[in-house]
Amino acid sequence: MAKSDILCGRPSGGKLAEGYALVCKNSIMGWNGIDVETGIITEKGHPYQGISIENTILVIPGSRGSIGWSDFFYGCHLNGHGPAAYVLTKMDSKCGTAVVMAGVPCVSDFPEDQDPCELIRTGDYVKVNGEKGTVEILERSVRA
Structure with a gap:
């Protein structure tokens, strides 16, 4: 694996998780943006409206x-529909609260030349190490 396939940020919680990335470059609204009962994005006009996190x-x-x-993102976790891990360009207090309460892996606060929203594509298979602060792209999506 090439070094460029490993992003290094701040370890921000949890241990390890692997899965398929869902990259939302403009994030997702909490209120009217996510259904806590299903984990489905409900935000009108969102590129992934109707897709589950x-x-x-x-x-x-x-x-x-x-x-x-x-509250909305933690609610998804309480109902069994939260993400396996979070990768955040920059941590803020709202994300921090959701991540800590959910207890899932998270890596955040990447340097400007390693913006995960630009370097990871939806459908890439990635491994998040919340203890080391690394995000490894294990397999690239076949989608362009």
Whole structure:
């Protein structure tokens, strides 16, 4: 594996998770953006409206919307429909709350030349190490 396939950020929680990435470059709203009962993105006009975040490696720049964002994303976890891990360009307090309460792996606060929203593609199979602060792209999506 080439060094360029490993991103290094800040270890931000949890241990290890592997799965398929769902990259939301503009994040997802909490209120009216996600259904806590299903994990399905409900935000009108979102590129992944109708898609579930369940068991994905959710790659987002950070939270978006009100302070209730953490409640909605943690609610997905409580109902068994949360992501397997988070990869956050920059950690904020809303994301931090959701990640800590859910207890899932997270890597955040990447240097500017390693923006995960640009370097990881939806459908890539990745491994998140929340203890070491690494995100390894194990297999690239066949989609362009």
